Amino acid sequence: MPDRLPLAYYEDHDTLTLSQQLLGCEFVHDSPEGPSAGIIVETEGYVTGDPACHAYRRETKRNAAMFGPAGTLYVYQIYNHYNCINVVTGPKGVGEAVLIRALQPTEGIDLMTLRRNEAFKTGFARYRQNTIDSSTADGFRNLCNGPGKLVISLGISRTEHNGSSLVTGPIYIRPRVLTDFDMVTTTRIGITQGVDLPYRYYIQGNRFVSRK
DNA sequence: CGTTAGATAGTCT
């Protein structure tokens, strides 16, 4: 029995509270190739009435998973190439979510490295020669220190995993394994709307955070 | 260190 957060955990907290409480929890993918996991060190909240939220206008084909029940996984494609993952929050019919921006790898390091290297070979033409060496400090840090990278490292795909349940599916979140840390609250990254809203949270001093 | 340009698809208006 995997030690995973139950449905009530996602239902009982509002989106911004959950964005903060997910810090220090472990994000896991039990894939056919093996397990891989990391501690959540950076999140962003996207809520109703927030112009940066994908559900701001209405439900569409892309954002449909955001309107599902709390504890659903929302995977979307960004910048023509990468994918990002969100933990859907709020009741069914409400489109809110927590973006997972960075992980501190804990399990399946070799599998993560393999996936990143495979992605280089089949991805951008300019980066086909790139490799990650996770036995170096820099290589290890670069496995999951950004929303696009962690999706590759964990082997999550939009077509396979968008809309899957964190409560019953192969991708889930374990309760906090890290509790003794200070949290930084700041504005979100890479957006052009809602730039002043302080909905980004990260573990102070953690070297796997995408950027200070 | 810092900032910036370029690669690159699918979905929405």
Place this chain on the structure above:
DNA sequence: GACTATCTAACGG
């Protein structure tokens, strides 16, 4: 037709 919740290398100080 326009618009991104990114990543990487290359450049300048």
